[in-house]
Structure formats: structure tokens, C-alpha cells
Amino acid sequence: MKILVIGANGQLGGDLVQILSEYSPKHQVISLSHSDLEITNPSQVQQVLKQYHPQVVVNTAAYHKVDEVENNPEKAFAVNAIAPLTLARLCREMDVALMFLSTDYVFGGEENRTKPYAENDCPAPLNVYGISKLAGEKSIQATWHKHWIVRTSGLYGLRGASGKGGNFVELMLRLAHEGKDIRVVNDQRLSPTFTQELARGLLNLIEKAPYGLYHLTCSGECSWYEFAVMIFELAELHPNLQPTTSAEFKATARRPSYSVLANLAIKKAGIAPLKDWQSALADYLNQRKKLANQPCGG
Ligand SMILES: NC(=O)c1ccc[n+]([C@@H]2O[C@H](COP(=O)([O-])OP(=O)(O)OC[C@H]3O[C@@H](n4cnc5c(N)ncnc54)[C@H](OP(=O)(O)O)[C@@H]3O)[C@@H](O)[C@H]2O)c1
Numbered sequence: 001m002k003i004l005v006i007g008a009n010g011q012l013g014g015d016l017v018q019i020l021s022e023y024s025p026k027h028q029v030i031s032l033s034h035s036d037l038e039i040t041n042p043s044q045v046q047q048v049l050k051q052y053h054p055q056v057v058v059n060t061a062a063y064h065k066v067d068e069v070e071n072n073p074e075k076a077f078a079v080n081a082i083a084p085l086t087l088a089r090l091c092r093e094m095d096v097a098l099m100f101l102s103t104d105y106v107f108g109g110e111e112n113r114t115k116p117y118a119e120n121d122c123p124a125p126l127n128v129y130g131i132s133k134l135a136g137e138k139s140i141q142a143t144w145h146k147h148w149i150v151r152t153s154g155l156y157g158l159r160g161a162s163g164k165g166g167n168f169v170e171l172m173l174r175l176a177h178e179g180k181d182i183r184v185v186n187d188q189r190l191s192p193t194f195t196q197e198l199a200r201g202l203l204n205l206i207e208k209a210p211y212g213l214y215h216l217t218c219s220g221e222c223s224w225y226e227f228a229v230m231i232f233e234l235a236e237l238h239p240n241l242q243p244t245t246s247a248e249f250k251a252t253a254r255r256p257s258y259s260v261l262a263n264l265a266i267k268k269a270g271i272a273p274l275k276d277w278q279s280a281l282a283d284y285l286n287q288r289k290k291l292a293n294q295p296c297g298g
Contacts, residue, residue, distance in 0.1 A: 002028045003206065004054035007061035009033040011157030011167065012101065015199040016058060023203070030054060034061070039083040042090075049090050056206055058099040059087055062133070066105070067252035069129040076128050081135035088143035097146040097211070099202065102137050104153035104190060104217070105130035108256025116221070116262035119151075119213045127253040137213070148205050149213045151261055154227070157195030158287060168192070168224070169284065172231045176239040186225035186243035189258045191217035194280035196287075201266070201274050209269040215261035218277040230278055234285050 003020055007013040008031030020029040030052050037048055039061050049057070063069060063079040084100055091098045107117045109124025125131045140147050156167035166174075175182050193216075201216045222230070225243040232239060246255065263273055274280070 001026070001056060001206070002030065002052070002054045003056045003058060004030040004032065004048070004052055006032050006037060006039060006057065006059045007034070008036075009159070010060055011159045012155060012195040012198060013058075013060040014159045015157050015195045016060065016202060019196070019199045019203055039087065040078045042086045045083075045086060046090055049094055049096065053094070054096055056097045056099065057087065057091060058101075058202065058206075059084060060101050062101065064103075064129060066127060066129045066255070069132070070127060070253040073128045073132070076132040077135060080129070080132035081139055084136040085139035085143060088140045088147065091146070092144040095146075097148075097206075098140060098144060099148045099150065099206065100136060100140055102133045102149055102151045103130060104151060104259035104261050105256065106134045106137070106151065107259050107261075108254075111257065113256075113258040116260040117215070118262045119215055119265045126256060129253065141213075146211055148209065148211055150202065150205065151213075151215050152193055152198055153217050153259060153261060154190045154192035155195050155198065156192065156284065158284070158291065159195075168227065169231055169281070172228050173235060173237070176232060176235075176237045179239070181240045181242070182228065183242050183244040183249075184225040184228045185246050185249050186223045187245050187257055188255055189221050189223050189260055191219070191221050191260050192227050192277045192281065193218045193274065194284050196283070197274045197280045201271065204271045205266070205269075209266070209271055212265060214265045214269075215263045216266060216274065217261050217263060218274045218280045219263070220276045220278070221260040222277065227277075227281075230281060231285075234282055 017031040020027045069076045106123040108126040137149050156169045160166040
């Protein structure tokens with residue numbers, strides 16, 4: 001299958017390209033970074049679709065600096081909603097299947113929620129980012145039925161989120177090495193997800209699953225604070241880590257206190273669940289260590 005990956009320099013896009021390349025020649029991968037393609041430019045998008053004629057397009061690109069997005073709704077809608085709409089229209093014209101990455105932040109409006117969200121639960125985003133991604137989902141659903149919309153959460157990958165300048169694990173490790181006191185919110189629960197695990201799951205979806213809406217995260221759940229505790233336990237570091245609250249942290253954008261996603265549709269489709277978040281984190285830290293120990297090329 002010829003699969004075109006948009007946002008290929010990102011942490012998820014990079015892992016997906018790598019995993020697809022391992023399956024060559026079964027899959028031919030075309031990877032486009034931001035410098036190759038601006039997804040808000042419809043004529044550029046049309047041109048690359050015509051040039052490469054893929055069977056599947058995976059759009060991992062997003063504007064997802066959640067706090068910054070809060071004051072930039074026009075850009076958020078351009079990248080996260082209008083560009084996916086344009087992509088869906090062009091994919092329909094050319095009969096190309098479209099995969100769109102969405103977010104657990106389409107949920108959050110239910111303050112006392114403690115049960116993982118199913119795919120058919122009613123979204124209620126709390127911030128502009130979540131609203132813009134939900135608009136992207138709806139635009140695709142209304143335009144072109146050959147789609148997989150995949151909601152995921154708390155991504156971290158070896159490349160770091162290029163759009164965010166790193167990831168949570170790297171931030172924690174850096175603060176610990178700098179000897180800083182660390183305070184992390186303990187009142188937001190999620191399922192942190194290693195992008196390499198997610199990329200394997202996306203490949204399974206493309207190969208085996210019917211079109212539709214899917215939740216795909218590592219299994220289990222934790223708060224950001226509990227995630228940090230596990231990072232330091234596995235990395236054998238002992239910084240001064242304290243729990244805090246969202247109210248004390250005072251971020252610009254509101255975030256869900258609970259956005260754990262039940263991965264129900266993948267089970268129905270016979271797709272293997274992703275690893276539990278602790279094992280995936282251990283994999284990440286091991287791979288990171290191996291990369292650090294590799295001699296520099298020259
Ligand atoms: N990160 C998370 O915790 C998280 C959680 C849930 C869902 N998601 C979703 O998962 C997807 C992948 O996230 P990620 O963490 O892998 O993101 P990432 O590392 O920031 O990668 C996104 C890539 O898209 C590119 N991009 C941004 N704007 C673009 C544009 N207008 N045109 C073309 N390319 C553009 C970025 O390039 P530049 O950096 O060069 O601009 C970057 O390489 C996103 O759709 C995101 O909404 C992420």
C-alpha cells in the first residue's frame with residue numbers, strides 16, 4: 001500500500017514512517033514534513049496528492065500548543081479543522097482513505113467523570129484546541145466516509161513533539177538533572193501513550209480495521225503526577241517531586257480532570273490493544289538510553 005504521512009518530522013509521524021518503512025516493500029511510505037507541505041495551503045495539498053497518488057493519507061500535523069492555542073483560535077481552526085476538511089474533500093475526489101489524529105481533549109466537560117470515555121460518548125471540549133480538533137473530526141465525518149479518526153492522549157516519542165519543543169518525559173528528566181524542585185498536577189487523569197506503540201496500532205488499523213472512529217491509547221491510567229513518579233522510579237532518579245492542583249498551576253487553557261479513553265472499537269475490530277502505559281514508558285526509557293550510548297557517526 002502507498003501511504004503518505006503528513007507531519008513526518010513530528011514524534012508520532014516520525015515513528016509511523018519508521019514502522020511503515022520496516023514493512024517495505026509491502027508498504028511504500030511517502031513522508032512529508034512541514035517544510036515539504038503546508039496543510040493549510042489547499043493547492044499544495046492537491047498538488048502532492050496528484051504527484052504521489054497514495055492509497056492512504058495519514059495526517060499527524062496539528063497546532064497543539066494547548067495554552068498558546070487558547071489565544072489563537074483562527075490558526076487552530078485553520079490547521080486542525082479547515083485543513084482536515086480540505087484534505088477530506090481532496091481525498092474524496094481522488095478516492096484516497098484518510099486517517100486523522102485527534103485527541104482526548106474533545107472530552108472533559110463532565111467534571112465528576114471517573115469512567116473511561118467510549119467512542120460514542122458525547123464530546124464536550126473545555127479548550128480551543130479540543131474544539132478545533134472536534135471540528136476537524138466532524139468536517140471529515142461529514143465529507144468522506146473512507147476515514148479512520150483516531151483519538152489518543154498524552155503522547156511522548158523519542159523525537160519529542162516538534163510542535164511543543166519536547167515532551168513531558170524529557171521535561172521531567174531535564175528538571176531532575178538540573179536539580180529543580182518539581183510540581184506536577186495530580187488532578188488530571190489520562191493514559192500516557194508512547195508514539196511507537198501508537199504507530200504500530202495505526203498500522204494495524206490501516207491494514208485490518210473498518211473505517212470509523214477509534215480510541216487508541218496505551219492501557220491503564222494515571223495522573224500527570226503519577227506519571228512523573230513512574231518516570232523517576234524507572235530512571236532511578238530522586239528529585240524533590242510534589243503533587244499540585246490545576247487551580248494552583250494556573251495554565252491558560254482549561255484541561256479535563258479526566259480524559260481516559262476506553263479503547264472499545266479496536267477490540268470490536270479484533271485489533272490488539274496497546275501495551276500498558278508503564279511497560280511502554282520502560283521501553284521508551286530503555287531505547288532512549290541505548291540511543292544516548294550510541295557512538296556518534298563521523
Ligand atoms: N502530543 C500529544 O500529547 C497529543 C495528544 C493527543 C493527540 N495528539 C495529536 O496527535 C498528532 C501528533 O502529535 P505529535 O505529538 O506527534 O505532534 P508533533 O510532534 O508536534 O508533530 C506534528 C507535526 O506536524 C507538523 N505541522 C504542524 N503544523 C503544520 C502545518 N500547518 N502543515 C504541515 N505540517 C505541520 C509539525 O511541524 P513543525 O513542528 O515543523 O511545525 C510537526 O512535525 C496531532 O494531530 C495531535 O493533535 C497529540
